[in-house]
Amino acid sequence: MPSPDAAPKRRRPAERVTEITAAAATIGLTEGLERVTLRRVAEHIAVRPGLIHHYFPEADSLVAEAFLHATKTEQETLFTRPDAAGPREQLQLFFTEALSPESLQYSRLWLNARNLSRFNDALKRAVTERETSNRELLGSILREGNALGHFTCDDDEQAALLTMILLDALSSYANGGAEELEARVVATVIGTVERELGLEAHTLLPDHF
Structure with a gap:
């Protein structure tokens, strides 16, 4: 890894923000959002902290963007739909992914974000944005x-809300x-969820349970 004292490779602003x-x-997922600081991120990509500050003058906004970036990846995993999959098959895949061992890092991130959002308005808005999406x-x-x-189901929006609330409960x-x-x-x-949707028992239960 190059030294932070070396001149950073020049990138376009959008590339540097990404x-x-x-x-x-990555730091938020592996170490916790508390560790997402200008200095820690600078260390991670081997640049000076001042470069991070140039793009993110407020540390709170960097934490919020870290959460949104990580949960965008999670969202793409949860809602990826194979061409041949109908809505029931997609819902089965959704639960398989949401309850997989790999999903634990995201569950921990959500717990972490909800706790820290009490003190970080930018993070609170990010959590609400991703929940709604x-x-x-x-x-x-x-x-x-x-x-x-x-x-x-009588009300698909209500059923979606119930499902997300129940998954949040599991994340505890x-x-x-x-x-x-x-x-x-x-x-x-x-x-x-199955009863709410009028499905037979175990229709949505992942095989590893």
């Missing part, structure tokens, strides 16, 4: 499934590790 936010997101994406799946007769186990997600707890959450 580099900084990607580094901050995820809920809208899930609602669109449920709306399509309702139209096709795959689901029979994230700091204990995957073993804390007891099969009966997961089955209770999934069963509640």
